Amino acid sequence: MRTQVAIVGAGPSGMLLSHLLEREGVESVVLEARSEDYVASRVRAGVLESSSVDLLRQVGLGDRLDGEGLHHSGILLHWPGERHRIDFVDLVGRGVWVYGQTEVQKDLVAARRAAGQRVEYEVSETSIHDVHTDRPFVSFVDAGGVPRRLEADVVVGCDGSHGPCRTAITDRGAWERTYPFAWLGVLADVAPSTGELIYAWHPDGFALHSMRSESVSRFYLQVEPDEDLAAWSDNRIWESLAARLGDEPGGWRLSTGAIREKSILPMRSHVAAPLRQGRLFLAGDAGHVVPPTGAKGLNLAIADVALLAPALSAMLRDGDSSLADTYSERALRRVWRCTQFSWWMTMMLHRHGDDFDAELQISQLRWVTTSRAGAQGLAENYAGLPLEL
Ligand code: RFL
Ligand code: PHB
16 A cells, blocks of 8 residues: 555544645545544543634534534632632633544544545554655554555654554653552533533542533542552542532532443653654654643644644645654644643642642642732633644
8 A cells, every 4th residue: 555644543633634634635544553433432532722623623623513512711720618710711812612532533533534534443563664764664464464564655653652653763852750640530421510620629639520511521530540440439439529529518519420431540741752753753642641630632632733734745745844844843842831731730739749738739729810920821821822832
């Protein structure tokens, strides 16, 4: 098989890249290790920045988002006895959209299918070769067990944080932070008890009340990194969420419902640089991972491919590699901004250290919620910075 761009990974970065490339007249083939259903049903991100939404709309992927997405103009920050609203629209003139990654993925798959995009699902033994020549290729074994080879002008690793592309870049630096806690994620069939996301600091640990629709809520609880999921009965989950989110008789109440899914998610920051070696480029989680507290991972994946698609098109169509040559540096500027913001939100909201750390956290929360300058910094980063910094 031969194509212009071989894309490894059919998650949001890979599928959106193939969509953007086609609009630029560049052909691609996508290789994916999992099945189409598996990729479509992974419960992950829930929040889109306004620049992500603008881009999806511009490229014809905004119809369902406009109909079913929930526009939020702010978030709530909570700690025992206090709840404050950060109004993004008032502070920085733009809000965010609650629209699940599962929905973004559905829209991408539908659009690519309609365009006749070639996606090979359930491939194995994916390996990247000859990235220092102008004929790189990917070898893999297809779903039927047949060894194959995909030749291309360029290979893009959109294969997430455990894929083979990142390790194929041999001349790279890696920056990493592992946090001493994890999240227990819960999806429940219950109407959200809040109109906006609640990020809560509590002596027992962080909690987040998010949502997917008017009838489905998404919650997270800070737990130990080696937490045993079996130790969390539905009852214990609801009691912990109620306590940490500030449920009070006569005050705000948390509605409970049937828990559909629960899982433990590790929390880490990781940046690999550069995002390119020869004719291999990285985008999305393949190049960087952030803890989910700032809701940045999916947005960074979208921002990367928004820079990469025009760069590859100029290189392959017009023979101009100036944008491709600066892709890594331009993308990393935004990656480090989001890495810092995600780290900052994580360290402000999770219980760690001793009582001194706890007092600093409460003081910082007070400043962020009572000073316009403090609130504006959070709002500007959360609602999203321009695609190119
Ligand atoms: P993905 O989605 O991981 O897709 C990579 C794809 O590559 C495939 N793959 C391979 N294919 C072929 N050959 C191989 N050898 C392969 N190895 C792997 C994988 O099967 C997979 O299909 O990466 P991508 O496309 O870069 O997208 C990144 C986002 O998925 C990720 O950043 C977000 O989900 C992060 N994230 C959030 N981001 C936000 O912007 N807002 C949020 O609110 C938010 N919440 C979250 C999150 C991530 C979470 N988890 C589970 C990590 C909440 C959670 C709980
Ligand atoms: C989610 O709804 O999954 C979600 C929302 C906000 C975050 C992280 C995850 O910061």
